[in-house]
Amino acid sequence: MVLVANDSSHWRAFDDNEVSHSVAHYLMAIDSLRTSNGYARVTDVAGHLNISRGAASLALSQLKERGLVKEDPNRFLLLTEEGERLARSIEHNFVLLHRFFEDVLGVPAETAREDACKMEHLLSPESSEGLLRFLQALLSKDKLTKALIAEMNGDETICTQSGRCPLCEPVGECLSLTPIDAPAPHETRKRKRSAV
């Protein structure tokens, strides 16, 4: 499998994302608490995320320094404009992913929710935009959608052992085969090494 992008050193882009998974949830917690309760305090955020007040206090201080969170005159927590923008964008991505997994892929609701929760903060604006347009196009064509999803959930495997289908061919191997197929005996270059 050569197409897979292991060969770069860009894999660490994962870490220098604009917001980490936990930051995403701090922001959404404030948004959610203010919507449901009208206000958000450190304790509320901690309770909402099921973490200690100490952890919440420290994290929220950093978010204030980063300019994503501030306090109102009564010292309740608020999102800044930037924080608000981020929170909304992540919530937006969550909805898109969740609906894609559940409604289109037919994944069980709880699993769809978990997957969406894990990926919501990682989706690029381009993919988010694409997914929105895709879902709109797909869901606006009722018959077409149903035909497609029915076919998908049918029993016929489109790609047989022959490995000839539009999905597999560009990859060079059949993606329908379970990921654990042949162990591929590699050539071992001889090199002297004592056993420890």
Next chain:
Amino acid sequence: MVLVANDSSHWRAFDDNEVSHSVAHYLMAIDSLRTSNGYARVTDVAGHLNISRGAASLALSQLKERGLVKEDPNRFLLLTEEGERLARSIEHNFVLLHRFFEDVLGVPAETAREDACKMEHLLSPESSEGLLRFLQALLSKDKLTKALIAEMNGDETICTQSGRCPLCEPVGECLSLTPIDAPAPHETRKRKRSAV
């Protein structure tokens, strides 16, 4: 936005994933190096991932303890059966996600690669299976696919300000609006607090 699942404490499932992002790449590095070079050593993995030999050495020791990596009689690195299974599954997910983003959503290749790289290890088996079937069904219907993707890339916005489309209605708000819409004035409960 009430449907968003902030209200649980399950959000930390992100951390106790079977494999972390970095573990995923250690496994794939070994797989990739053995395929291209025939062998993999600590130094090779470090070079491949662009990290220090020290970091690679420590991480690989832990992976040996976890039973995902072992050594051959000449002390070259190998994946165990379990490590192989995980690596293949992650590579599999990468291909599916990458093709979905690039070919279906029309996201630029490099962005599609980055997004797939960030999410490959987070996709549940259910979503992975669903995505496979979906791509197969979609790509097996050429005309249908083209119509759909053309529509998606067209200029018409399906959901107007009225907020009536099959995508937005169950959510209760229009997903086409930019995530930064109205700041939604929350009611602030009065509570005495001195200003510091």
Next chain:
DNA sequence: TCCATTTGTTAACTAAGCATAACATCTGTT
């Protein structure tokens, strides 16, 4: 065989993110 280089390991440090627990400071009731 000797020795320089490469390779692998280990120690000490950083940073993010959590936990506990002690302490400080509000809040509101009596």
Next chain:
DNA sequence: AACAGATGTTATGCTTAGTTAACAAATGGA
């Protein structure tokens, strides 16, 4: 006004995952 309880902060420690730098050991050429 005083005190109990709720709330916020700070100190210490853990884990993961990286860094440098020092050291140990294996490799292979002269």
